[in-house]
Amino acid sequence: MNKKLFLVCPECNVEYFIRKKYGDDVYFLTALGAVFNFSEVKYIESIMDFITRESITDIYVANDISCRFIKSIVEREDGFETSCENIIRDILIDNYSAIMHGKSLIEKKKHLAELNVNQQIKEIKMNELFLQRIIQQNVRITGLVLTIDEQVVRECRC
Numbered sequence: 001m002n003k004k005l006f007l008v009c010p011e012c013n014v015e016y017f018i019r020k021k022y023g024d025d026v027y028f029l030t031a032l033g034a035v036f037n038f039s040e041v042k043y044i045e046s047i048m049d050f051i052t053r054e055s056i057t058d059i060y061v062a063n064d065i066s067c068r069f070i071k072s073i074v075e076r077e078d079g080f081e082t083s084c085e086n087i088i089r090d091i092l093i094d095n096y097s098a099i100m101h102g103k104s105l106i107e108k109k110k111h112l113a114e115l116n117v118n119q120q121i122k123e124i125k126m127n128e129l130f131l132q133r134i135i136q137q138n139v140r141i142t143g144l145v146l147t148i149d150e151q152v153v154r155e156c157r158c
Contacts, residue, residue, distance in 0.1 A: 001025060002057045005050075007120065009034045012064040017148050027054065033069035033084030034061060034116065038123040038130065048133045059134070061120045062144040063113040065106065070116070074099075074108045091115050110145055114156050117143035121156075 003025050008014050010030040018026060029036070029047065037043055050056070063070065072079045073092055079085045092099060092112055099111045121143050125131050134141065143156030 003027070003054055004058045004060060005029060005054075005056045007031070007034060007036060007059065007061045009063065009067050009069065011069070012067050012146075012148070014062065014064050014146055014148060017146070017151070018062070021153060027056070031084065032082055033067060033088055034063045034120060035084035035087050036120060036123070038120075038127045041129075044127060044130050048130060051133065051137065051139060056137075056139060059124075059139055059141045060144050061117045061124075061141070062146055063117050064146040064148050065109040065113050066148060067113065070109050070113050074105065074112055087119075088112065088116055091119055106147075110147070110154075113145045114143070117145060117156050 004022055005027045006018055007029050008018075009032060011032065015028055018028075027050075031037070051059075069079065069082070069085050069088055071077070073085065073088050095111075095115055099108055099115070103111070121141055124134070124141060133139075145154045145156060146152070147154075
């Protein structure tokens with residue numbers, strides 16, 4: 001049986017949607033804005049333990065376009081100055097033209113969410129300890145951009 005671990009933002013309330021789409025054999029790890037700290041050794045060790053103990057076969061990094069952090073940054077609203085907002089804002093700054101030029105608001109959010117997901121997957125792959133475990137256990141990593149309002153899931157090009 002394939003067990004899946006979803007890395008999501010707790011503010012997005014995507015758990016019901018994901019269970020409906022992927023079944024009940026799913027687990028969730030949350031961080032604001034779906035921005036995780038893959039450089040902290042104890043944190044990574046606990047995730048690796050969980051992956052091994054639960055025989056996880058797939059990791060999905062998912063960001064919903066209605067995420068309040070994505071929304072506030074794209075719409076230039078005041079945020080809470082959390083570290084996730086700073087990271088997502090940096091992604092926007094680094095890719096400003098590609099994200100913001102000539103697109104609808106929804107497309108801007110989708111693009112920023114995808115870049116955030118890709119950054120998180122890149123962070124996973126940069127942690128050699130974590131990457132080794134994933135390779136040893138043949139765990140697949142997939143990025144998802146969710147549009148819950150439309151019941152749409154799109155895999156990212158990672």
